[in-house]
Amino acid sequence: SEFKPKKIKTENDKKAKKRKQDEVSKGRKQCANLVLRRDTQTVVKWKFLEHKGPVFAPPYEPLPSNVKFYYDGKVMRLSPEAEEVATFFAKMLDHEYTTKDIFRKNFFKDWRKEMTAEEKAKITDLKKCNFSEMNEFFKAQSEARKAMTKEEKQKIKEDNERILQEYGFCIMDNHRERIANFRIEPPGLFRGRGDHPKMGMLKRRIRPEDIIINCSKDSKHPEPPPGTRWKEVRHDNKVTWLVSWTENIQGSIKYIMLNPSSRIKGEKDWQKYETARRLKKCVDRIRNQYREDWKSKEMRIRQRAVALYFIDKLALRAGNEKEEGETADTVGCCSLRVEHIKLYPENDGQEYVVEFDFLGKDSIRYYNKVPVEKRVFKNLQLFMENKEPDDDLFDRLNTSILNKHLQELMDGLTAKVFRTYNASITLQQQLKELTNAEENIPAKILSYNRANRAVAILCNHQRAPPKTFEKSMQNLQTKIDAKREQLSDAKRELKSAKADAKVRKDEKSKKAVETKKKAVQRIEEQLMKLEVQATDREENKQIALGTSKLNYLDPRISVAWCKKWGIPVEKIYNKTQREKFAWAIDMADEDFEF
């Protein structure tokens, strides 16, 4: 089809190849414009869609009667409804969440709603509740699961596979496609991230009556479980989801959609990178424009221009405003407040330094000290004049205004395109800079990871250092030491073999020298591999590469790099990633340029 064109075979004529390629990409682009542009709510996403509906969470199984709950030191039997919610709390006893005031307060309030009148009258203080037997019961259960026999584990695996085959796929326009999340989220206690005002609230169980099914009219639509009915069955081919329901914490809608390997997700992904590549062509013009705008006599334009500069230079997110009290207090570019930045006319020998310190998406801290242009600095001073710490830095700007402006600068341009563009261009440029033709494959892969790391740092993709980090580092060091030992042994042996051969001058001893030489080489290589691994791991301590690899880096850059240096794609992408990026693996050859 248009989307996965046959790879163009190289004749010796490079120019013909290039021309042909341009045609293909032009055709593809036209196709994209036709089918994919302006796609929210306006364009047909599929013609035929058939699926089996969602898999519901298993029903609640009451605790065995020997597992007791105590209130105020005395055994108390709970109604099944109250007991179920109690088990959600009991399962989390070891978690820090359960010590937090807001969590406890929210949980207790929602738990009481599930209690019978008698329970409600009796249970008035969470501190007097003793869930420890429940907690131990669940711990024992998970131990038991681990201790199952091979056969039992095999059986579970087979059952899962059967469910996957039945519910995990759908038919969309003549293709059997993998569904991403066909299981409905089970009930439990809401765990918001960061300082979330709703943490601990009860996430209720989803029933068939909550479910909207979306499929094509001419398909066999899924049956609800016996004795139940769907909320609605609709046939909307302007959207990509198969199932939806409304979640009770924020009142937002949740969806079942297709796997990243699906045509519909792949095309969208490809389109995203094509938009970023179009930005590449006009980014200079846009940069000149916003630099001009720093001088505008209109405040709103200056603010817009400074915000855009941050988004471009620092890869900040757009920063939509959020409803206060509904979510954790986090910000992005447009929602930055005065308290989130500090200005230093001079700092560590640099002029005009801005210090950023705020909580971004997922309450991950963004901390950065950057020198900026004098004009930007002066503008920031102006924006901050006569404001309180909790006032908006950009009071004349929001994401909607910014994106409307961007749309005028380039078709399809929005704030997040800058993140994609800067991430991908950084990878490409870093790969060029860091790859050393002389080096072997492990060393080249280290270079790749370093390029990837540069992007992750730019995008602020942090992670908590793994709990086992120190130990695993030590283990690796032990291995390295052992390997060094082994190497010097091997070298010693080689030396004596050489000496031996010099005296004896026979074939046999010459052969022995060769063998020893090979051994030394092999061990040297192994040692190097370990050392590279150690470096890589150390540098990666607090940085997560996965997110940028999956969401920001045009996979064709990586595929091209692999082809150019003869590195198997498997070294860069695992199986799932190869499935997601199948289109790119197919499309890109070694001279692909982002």
Added chain:
DNA sequence: AAGCTGACTTGAGGCAAGGGTT
């Protein structure tokens, strides 16, 4: 133009599978 809603992408964390090591 502000606010709301729906659809879709992006994100970190948790957990289990499975691969390497002892």
Added chain:
DNA sequence: AACCCTTGCCTCAAGTCAGCTT
């Protein structure tokens, strides 16, 4: 074969952005 540790995968929360309503 038991163990241990990494890796991959899943989960589900938290963003972005466009279109609609008021």
